[in-house]
Amino acid sequence: MKYIEISDTSHAHNLKFEYAEAPFKCDGCKEAGIGSRYKCGGECDFELHTHCGMPSPTIAHPFYHKCSFQFMRRPPGPVARYCNACEKDVSGFVYHCRLCGFDLHPCCAKLPMMIDDGEIKLCGRKGRSWSYRSSCKKYNLHVACVKEMLVDSWHEICYSESSRKGNGIPSLRFALQAHNHKKSRKGKVEKCCEVAGLALQFVISAVLGDPTSLIVALVGNLMSK
Numbered sequence: 001m002k003y004i005e006i007s008d009t010s011h012a013h014n015l016k017f018e019y020a021e022a023p024f025k026c027d028g029c030k031e032a033g034i035g036s037r038y039k040c041g042g043e044c045d046f047e048l049h050t051h052c053g054m055p056s057p058t059i060a061h062p063f064y065h066k067c068s069f070q071f072m073r074r075p076p077g078p079v080a081r082y083c084n085a086c087e088k089d090v091s092g093f094v095y096h097c098r099l100c101g102f103d104l105h106p107c108c109a110k111l112p113m114m115i116d117d118g119e120i121k122l123c124g125r126k127g128r129s130w131s132y133r134s135s136c137k138k139y140n141l142h143v144a145c146v147k148e149m150l151v152d153s154w155h156e157i158c159y160s161e162s163s164r165k166g167n168g169i170p171s172l173r174f175a176l177q178a179h180n181h182k183k184s185r186k187g188k189v190e191k192c193c194e195v196a197g198l199a200l201q202f203v204i205s206a207v208l209g210d211p212t213s214l215i216v217a218l219v220g221n222l223m224s225k
Contacts, residue, residue: 013042028052029105030092035210049209051106052093069095086147087129107209146203
């Protein structure tokens with residue numbers, strides 16, 4: 001459920017729900033976003049993912065049966081923390097389990113467990129990050145790899161000429177294509193896109209906090225190249 005207008009204790013003004021194609025950096029979790037968001041109704045450049053704008057006080061996750069994740073506005077303690085789903089640093093809003101010490105970005109916590117009627121399943125039991133594995137067990141799509149594709153050139157996306165003009169899709173697509181080209185010698189990303197395009201679509205949607213047709217169109221464009 002989405003509300004047209006919300007308030008947040010970390011900001012003085014009310015935030016209004018809006019949809020824009022330009023990418024943004026969430027002021028809550030400090031992660032990349034695109035599409036739907038809650039944005040300051042005043043002159044402040046303050047934006048939140050919809051998940052960060054309306055978090056649940058506590059959540060559970062199938063990978064961690066003994067854990068109860070509590071929503072926190074900043075990482076606990078003085079030690080640097082990372083998200084157990086994508087391996088990236090936790091710098092802002094987070095779901096944290098006090099018992100086990102696990103952490104999840106709010107958007108990563110929304111990753112679907114199963115895609116395409118069970119043909120692709122989320123696996124979180126090997127390594128530090130999660131991955132999607134095909135039912136034939138031949139192909140894996142790591143959440144950390146998808147996140148890397150999106151954030152490696154995040155600075156260029158935010159400050160490129162096209163982004164300043166509000167044309168967010170080409171900028172994001174350029175970053176993904178550049179990363180794909182960089183990895184093409186090994187062919188891993190290309191092969192992943194061919195056999196797990198649907199998983200890629202869902203992962204990008206989740207980590208950017210917006211499961212909309214914008215992401216579907218973006219991934220479709222990448223796979224057609």
